[in-house]
Amino acid sequence: MDLAYTEEEEEFRARLRAWLAAALPSLPAKPAPEDWPGRRAYDTAWQRALYDAGYAGLHWPLDAGGRGATPTQHLIFLEETELAGAPYVGANFVGLLHAGPTIAAEGTAGQRARWLPPVLRGDEIWCQGFSEPGAGSDLAALRTRAVRDGDDYVVSGSKIWTSHAEVADWCELLVRTDPAAPRHRGITWLAMAMDAPGVTVRPLRTLAGSTEFAEVFLDEVRVPAENRVGAENDGWRVTMVTLSFERGTAFVGEVVACRRTLAALAAEARRRGSWDDPVLRRRLGGLNAEFRALWRLTQWNVSEAGRGGVVGTGGSVFKLRYSHARQELYEAAAEVLGADAADLDREWVLDRLSSLSYTIAAGTSQIQRNIVAERVLGLPKGR
16 A cells, blocks of 8 residues: 555645635534434534535445545545544444445445435434344344345344434344344344334433433334345345444544544643653553554555455454554543543543443454454454
8 A cells, every 4th residue: 555645635635625624614513412403413414515515425436426536535535624623424423434335335226326315415314223232242142033024024122322313314224034044144234214113212321421322122113125235134244344344444533533632632741741751751652653553554444445345354453453542542641631530521531431432332342352363363263
């Protein structure tokens, strides 16, 4: 991978910077964290602005409605929007980074035409219905059942940690269609309308006070068979496509954000006089090296996605190390800030609380270690 930028890529960066400088001052104030209808409106308005400017789905294939940009242009976009303080995908997260790319890779022409344009325009929001109360990162243990009845699947069961279910229009849903099949078979990937009869959403409040997750209860919900992505009972393979996007490229902007936070933390340490501590300097220097390496791995993963459409085991390697590096960053922040770290008005605190979830979200660190051990190192499966 060539890490140098071409003249054309630098021109792309300059145009993007100019557009961001003109667009960002006109944004309204951010809604309160607990105002999910307001947050949906804010996030979808920004997505529409990106769409109108030609930046929505920048790296998506042309036949999926994207711009077909190169991996490097995609990285430049993510880097510049984060550095400019532009809104993140927010409530559009699942549609833009998980469901949309999966449908682009695995969906039929009709499915791509139906679901991808509304995602890119910000017209529709998706949530993720994967985890269950008895099957968190062990997705193969899911028990939500779907029985074929004519042109529909009748779905019953429950999901937990369903991201953005409160404001979602659609759900990427994993169901078991063949209970007699081995665990990793008999699973099917469905797109379910969240306003379908029999869907009940119960928000969950996190440690940070947010309700971005929910329990979802499904009572004989009818999902048209035409909403199945991939073949019946082939959902595990389709799910691996989804998770490769989730673990490989979905955290790109956050790496940039962590590098900015680290720079701010170093400046705060200088201001407080704790920079003279060689142990602290060594700790922050090690974190700087970690995030620089993660940025290079990010470049590699995005390049791989651009060549083949799906990130391989590099996504798990990245997710594993990034989760722990982020926690270490905010542990260092607590050390530098001291008693001030308990000030709930500080953004540091909410980010610190959020960092605790990263070794669980998008697949636990234990799951990532198993993937790396078995698929990268070739070690035998544990019993």
